[in-house]
Amino acid sequence: MTTPARALRLPIRPELAGEEPYGAPQLDVPVLLNVNENPYAPGPEVVASIASAVAEAASGLNRYPDRDFLGLRGDLADYLAVESGVRLSAEQVWAANGSNEVMMHVLQAFAGPGRTVVSFAPTYSMYPEYARDTHSRYIAGRRETDFTLDAAHAAELIRAEQPSVVILTSPNNPTGTALPPATVRAVLDAALEVDVDGAPAVVVVDEAYGEFRRDGVPSALELLAEYPNLAVSRTMSKAFALAGARLGYLAARTEIIDALRVVRLPYHLSAVTQAVARAALAHAPSLLGMVKELRVERDATVAWLREQKFDVADTDSNFVLFGTFPDRHAVWQGLLDRGVLIRETGPEGWLRVSIGTREEMTAFKDALVEVAGL
Numbered sequence: 001m002t003t004p005a006r007a008l009r010l011p012i013r014p015e016l017a018g019e020e021p022y023g024a025p026q027l028d029v030p031v032l033l034n035v036n037e038n039p040y041a042p043g044p045e046v047v048a049s050i051a052s053a054v055a056e057a058a059s060g061l062n063r064y065p066d067r068d069f070l071g072l073r074g075d076l077a078d079y080l081a082v083e084s085g086v087r088l089s090a091e092q093v094w095a096a097n098g099s100n101e102v103m104m105h106v107l108q109a110f111a112g113p114g115r116t117v118v119s120f121a122p123t124y125s126m127y128p129e130y131a132r133d134t135h136s137r138y139i140a141g142r143r144e145t146d147f148t149l150d151a152a153h154a155a156e157l158i159r160a161e162q163p164s165v166v167i168l169t170s171p172n173n174p175t176g177t178a179l180p181p182a183t184v185r186a187v188l189d190a191a192l193e194v195d196v197d198g199a200p201a202v203v204v205v206d207e208a209y210g211e212f213r214r215d216g217v218p219s220a221l222e223l224l225a226e227y228p229n230l231a232v233s234r235t236m237s238k239a240f241a242l243a244g245a246r247l248g249y250l251a252a253r254t255e256i257i258d259a260l261r262v263v264r265l266p267y268h269l270s271a272v273t274q275a276v277a278r279a280a281l282a283h284a285p286s287l288l289g290m291v292k293e294l295r296v297e298r299d300a301t302v303a304w305l306r307e308q309k310f311d312v313a314d315t316d317s318n319f320v321l322f323g324t325f326p327d328r329h330a331v332w333q334g335l336l337d338r339g340v341l342i343r344e345t346g347p348e349g350w351l352r353v354s355i356g357t358r359e360e361m362t363a364f365k366d367a368l369v370e371v372a373g374l
C-alpha cells in the first residue's frame, strides 16, 4: 500500500503544535559566550580521576545503577557544607540530569493540572516550558526596571494566584540579579499562607549561578532550617565547569525530597553520571578554582561596558546583561560575523554575554567596539 503524499498528521497535544525545541544556536565559532558555560575545561588531574572512575563504573554496566545514589547525595551535601556553611544530610539532597530535570521533578510532584506556578520575569525561559510540560498554569510576575524584585508585589501576586510552586532565581538569568534574603523571606512567608489542598506553596530558589555571587550575598540554603517549604536548586554545569556531565541537584527537607523520589524515572541517574560527578566533587577546590577569576573578569567587563556608556544590569553571575540597542539583532549578528557568539535574550534591546577567559573577553570587547562604532 502506498502512502498518499500529504503531511503526516500526528495527535500532538494542541499546546505543543508549532512549538520549537528550546535551545540557543550551537555554532562552531572561535569565541563562545552564549550559554553561560565555564570557559575553563577540567585540568589533566581531574580528567584522569574522571576517566578512572568511569572505567570502574563501566565494568558494572550490566547492572542498573544505584537507584537512590546516597553516596553522591552525601558528597553533594559535604560540598554544600563547605561552600555555604549549611550542614545537610544525604537524604536532604536530590540530583538529576541537570537542574532542568530537577525542576521538572519539582513541578511533576507539586504542580500539575489545575495548579499554578509563579515566577518573576524577565527570567529563565525554561520555566514556562516546565509548566507547559506538566500541564500546569504559569503566571509571571514582574521585576522592576532595574530587575530587582519588589517584595510587596511578589507577596501580593502569591496571595492572589495561590500557586503550589513559586520559582525564584538568584542570581537571575538573564539579568544576573541576586535576591536579598529579606525578599526571599517575604516570598517564603507569603507562600506559607497559600492554601492549595490545605498545603502551603513550595518555593524553589534556583541558584544555578550561586557560586558566582559577590561577597556578602548569602545563599538561600541558610534559610532551609527555618522554612519547611523551601528548596534550593544548584548545578555542576556552571561553577564546576561540568555542563557536559549533566548533574543538577537540590537541597530541601526530606519530605520534599521524598516527593521528588516518587516522580523520578527508575534509575534516572546513570552509573556513569554518578561516577563522573563523584570524581569531580573530589576535586571541588581545583574545579572551582577559576570561579574567583571569572568573578574578577565579570566585574571588569561590567566596568568596561559602563565606561562605554551602556546600561548594564548589576550581576552576581557569570554573565552580563547590557544594552540597549535599537536593533540588537544587528549587534548580535555583527559580533557573530567577527567570531564572537553571545545571546540575544532578555527584554527588547538587551544582549547577554557570558564571561569567558581574558582573551575571549578582549575579543568580545574589540568586536563590540567595531560593531557599535565606539
Ligand code: PMP
Binding pocket: 035, 036, 097, 098, 099, 100, 101, 124, 169, 172, 173, 206, 208, 234, 235, 236, 237, 243, 246, 247, 248
Ligand atoms: N537554571 C538556570 C537559571 C539556568 O540558567 C540554567 C542553565 N542555563 C539551568 C537552570 C539549567 O542548568 P543545567 O540543567 O545545566 O543544570
